[in-house]
Structure formats: structure tokens, C-alpha cells
Amino acid sequence: QQQVKQSPQSLIVQKGGISIINCAYENTAFDYFPWYQQFPGKGPALLIAIRPDVSEKKEGRFTISFNKSAKQFSLHIMDSQPGDSATYFCAGGRGSNYKLTFGKGTLLTVNP
Amino acid sequence: ETGVTQTPRHLVMGMTNKKSLKCEQHLGHNAMYWYKQSAKKPLELMFVYNFKEQTENNSVPSRFSPECPNSSHLFLHLHTLQPEDSALYLCASSQEGAGGANVLTFGAGSRLTVL
Numbered sequence: 001q002q003q004v005k006q007s008p009q010s011l012i013v014q015k016g017g018i019s020i021i022n023c024a025y026e027n028t029a030f031d032y033f034p035w036y037q038q039f040p041g042k043g044p045a046l047l048i049a050i051r052p053d054v055s056e057k058k059e060g061r062f063t064i065s066f067n068k069s070a071k072q073f074s075l076h077i078m079d080s081q082p083g084d085s086a087t088y089f090c091a092g093g094r095g096s097n098y099k100l101t102f103g104k105g106t107l108l109t110v111n112p
Numbered sequence: 113e114t115g116v117t118q119t120p121r122h123l124v125m126g127m128t129n130k131k132s133l134k135c136e137q138h139l140g141h142n143a144m145y146w147y148k149q150s151a152k153k154p155l156e157l158m159f160v161y162n163f164k165e166q167t168e169n170n171s172v173p174s175r176f177s178p179e180c181p182n183s184s185h186l187f188l189h190l191h192t193l194q195p196e197d198s199a200l201y202l203c204a205s206s207q208e209g210a211g212g213a214n215v216l217t218f219g220a221g222s223r224l225t226v227l
Binding site: 003004009032034036041042043044045046049089093099100101102103104105 | 116152153154155157160168202204214215216217218219220221
């Protein structure tokens with residue numbers, strides 16, 4: 001089965017620091033790479049997504065960096081805040097196709 | 113009610129019980145999904161319904177039985193489960209064929225414990 005490998009499993013960052021989560025995919029047919037954010041007791045929610053025709057996408061403090069040749073992409077959270085503490089999932093998929101392949105998730109803790 | 117609503121939020125059942133999980137979406141989406149979330153594992157897609165028709169059964173054991181009576185409601189019927197089936201079961205919906213990316217809207221999940 002085509003996988004999306006996510007690292008690290010957990011991450012602790014001080015307030016104001018940069019959080020970086022990495023993902024690698026195998027399926028070269030993927031053309032859509034979303035990140036989902038999940039708070040305790042809630043379902044995952046779409047945070048930001050990128051298509052492989054661009055190398056970077058930024059929305060506020062959140063940036064996706066994409067390296068098509070390496071089949072890797074990463075989420076950068078600038079000026080991390082305690083409210084960013086959550087589990088983050090990367091995923092890969094094909095356009096509007098219903099099937100997303102998720103990574104195992106990264107538990108981010110931002111200390112005050 | 114808005115978004116995707118799941119009930120019950122918590123469920124404890126014995127291995128011989130029969131129970132059901134319910135999901136309702138208020139977004140006008142045409143596709144609904146069941147995912148299984150276990151600790152330290154990727155989200156596992158179980159079933160997909162598109163316009164009420166099941167389009168995906170991801171090799172799920174028959175002790176899990178989905179039902180989609182209309183495009184707003186989705187059920188997961190449970191019977192003779194095993195302790196390893198204990199997990200968070202997430203329902204999601206999306207709008208298929210909208211010409212854009214498939215954005216899933218998840219419910220808060222039903223936490224299932226099998227004794």
C-alpha cells in the first residue's frame with residue numbers, strides 16, 4: 001500500500017519558536033497534499049493544502065514547503081503559540097478523488 | 113446544527129453486543145466516509161458513500177456494516193466486535209466532483225471501547 005511517512009511522532013517547541021513537521025510520499029500520482037489539524041476531543045480539520053505545481057504556500061503563520069523531486073513536503077509553523085498544540089496529519093491524494101492517504105500524525109506541544 | 117454531527121460520542125460495548133454509530137451532515141455534501149483512528153496509526157479509510165452508493169470498502173471485516181439511507185445520514189452497525197476494534201471512529205463528508213480538491217469535513221468522532 002502506498003504510504004505517507006510522517007515525522008517526528010511528537011514535537012515540543014517553546015512559544016515563539018518554529019515547528020517543523022515532515023512528510024514523504026511514494027505515490028507519484030498524488031497531486032494534492034493537505035495538512036489537517038486535530039485538537040483533543042475534535043475531529044481533524046483542514047489547515048492548509050498545496051498542489052505540486054508550486055514549491056511553497058503560506059497562510060498566516062503556516063507554510064507548506066514542497067519538494068517534488070524528493071517526494072517530500074513539510075509544514076512550518078512560525079511564531080508557534082500554545083494554541084497551536086494539537087495533532088497534525090499530512091496526507092496525499094489525487095485531485096477531487098475521494099481517497100486521501102494519511103500519515104500517522106505528529107503531536108505538537110507548544111510550551112508557554 | 114452545523115457541520116458533521118456524530119452520536120454517541122462515547123460507547124462501551126461487550127463483544128456480543130450490537131450497537132450503531134450515527135453520523136449526520138448539514139453541509140449539503142454528496143459523499144460520506146467512515147474512518148478509524150487508532151493511536152500511532154494513520155487514519156484508516158473504512159467506507160465511502162458517494163450519492164448514497166457505496167464506492168469503497170477498504171477490506172473491512174464484516175462485523176462492521178455501513179448504511180447510508182440518504183446523502184445526509186450515515187450509520188455504522190457494529191456486532192460481535194473484538195477488543196482490538198476499540199478506537200475513535202470518525203465520520204466525514206465532502207463534495208465530490210466540485211472541480212477542486214477533496215476537502216473532508218470531519219465530525220468529532222465516536223470513541224468506542226470493546227470489553
